[in-house]
Amino acid sequence: MENKRNRWSNLYLVLVFVVLYAPIFYLMYYSFNSGGTMHKFEGFTLEYYREVFQDTRLIIIVINTLVIALLSSAIATVIAVIGALAIQRVRSRRAKNTLLSLNNVLIVSPDVIIGASFLILFTIAGVKLGFSSVLLSHIAFSVPIAVLMILPHLEEMSPSLADAARDLGASSTDVLTKVILPVIRPGIFSGFFMALTYSLDDFAVTFFVTGNGYSTLSVEIYSRARQGVSLSINALSTLIFLFTVLLVAVYYVLTTKKAKQSPAEPAADAGVPR
Template structure:
C-alpha cells in the first residue's frame, strides 16, 4: 500500500510538472532583458513597465474586469435562483433533466458554444461588442454557480427551515435569514469561479467580440500572432497571478464554509 501511495505521489508530481513548467518558463523569461525566449541575460522589469504604460492595453484590462465582475454578479444571482428552483423540484426525473440541461454549457466544446452565440446574436440583431460578450459570459457562468450552490443546498437540514417557520418566519424571512446565510460560502465560491472563468475565457469571447472592443485573452492571442514579444509574457504572467489569487480566494471561502457548517447543516 505504501509503495502504491509513493508511486501515486510521483505520478502527481510528474503531471503537475508537465502542466506548470510551460507557465514557469513563460514567467521566467518575462524578466529577461534580452528580449527573447532564450539566453537569459539579466533581470529587468522593462516588459512590465511597457504593459502598464500602454493606454490601449489598460482600457482592455478595464473592459475585461468590468465584463468579469458584471457577468459574475448577474450569473451568481441567476445561479442561486436556479439552484433553489432545482432543489425544490419534487420529481427526481425532472430534477435530473434540469441538471442535465444545466451541464450542457459546461461539457460542450467552447468553439460550439461560441459559434452558437454568434449565430444567436446575429439573428437577434445584437451588435457584437460589450453587450454580446457580457451576455455570453453570463450564460456560460450560470451553470457553474448552480453546481457550486446546489450541493450546499443538499447538505442543509430541513429542520432549519421547519424551525424558522414554526417561529412564524415568512417565506422571504426564511430565505434571507436562514437559507442564504447558510449558502453564503458556496455563493461566494460560485462568484469567484464565475469571475475566473470570465477572465480566462478566450474561445467564446473570440467569436462574440466586435471591432473596437476586446478582452485580455483575445488581445494576448492577437499579439502572439504578430510575433514573439516579452510584453506578452509579462501580460500573461499578470493575468495568471490574478487568476491564482481568485482561486485562492475560492479555496479560502470553501474552507471557511466547511468550518462554519458541519454535516447536516449544524453550526
C-alpha cells in the same frame, strides 16, 4: 507497503505539479530576458514590464476584462441561486434530471459551437457586438457552472431548518435570507469564483461575440501572439499569474483565520429567527 505506496503517490503528485507549472515558470523566466527571445537568456531587464504599464490600450482592455468578469459572475450567481432553488423544489425525479441535463448543455458543448450560436443569435436579435454581447454570453455560460456549485449545498441542507423557522413565525423572505442563504453561502461563493474564473479564462466564446473597438484580455493576447513572439505577453501573463496567486493566498488566510476564530455552530441553530 503503505509507506512505499505513499512515496509513489507523492512522487506522482510532484510530477503532475512540475508538468503544470514548468511552462508557467519558463514563461516568467524569459519575461526578464533582454535578448527579446525565448531561446537564450542574455540578461536581466524590466523593459517588457514597463511596456505593459505604458500601454494605455492594454490597460483599458484589462479593465474591460475585469469589469465583464465581475459583473457577469455576480449576475450569473444571482440567477444560479434562483435556478438552484427552483430545481431543488421539483419533486419529480424525471423532471429534475431533465432540468439538470438542460443546465449542463452549455458546460459539455464545445466552446466554438456556443460562440457561433451566440453570434447568430445576437445578429438576428440586432444586438450590437461589444460590451453587451460579451456580458450576455458570459452570463449565459456562467449560470450552469454556478448552479452546479450551489445545488449540492441545497440538497445537503436539512428541510427541518426551514420548517423550524416557519414554525417560529418566519416569513418566506426570512426563511430565504436568514436560513437558506446562510447555509448555502459556501456554495454561492464557490459558484461566484468558478464563474469568475471561467469568464477571465474564456477565449473561444468571447472571440465570436466581440466587436470592433472592444476586446478582452484573452482575445488581445491571441491577436498579439499571431503577430509574433513578444515578451511583453510574457510580462503581462506573469503579472496576471502573480495577482491570481496573491488572491488565492489572501482567500486562504482569511478563511483559515475565520475558521479558527469562529468554531462551527450547530447546523440546527444557523439563521433561525429568534
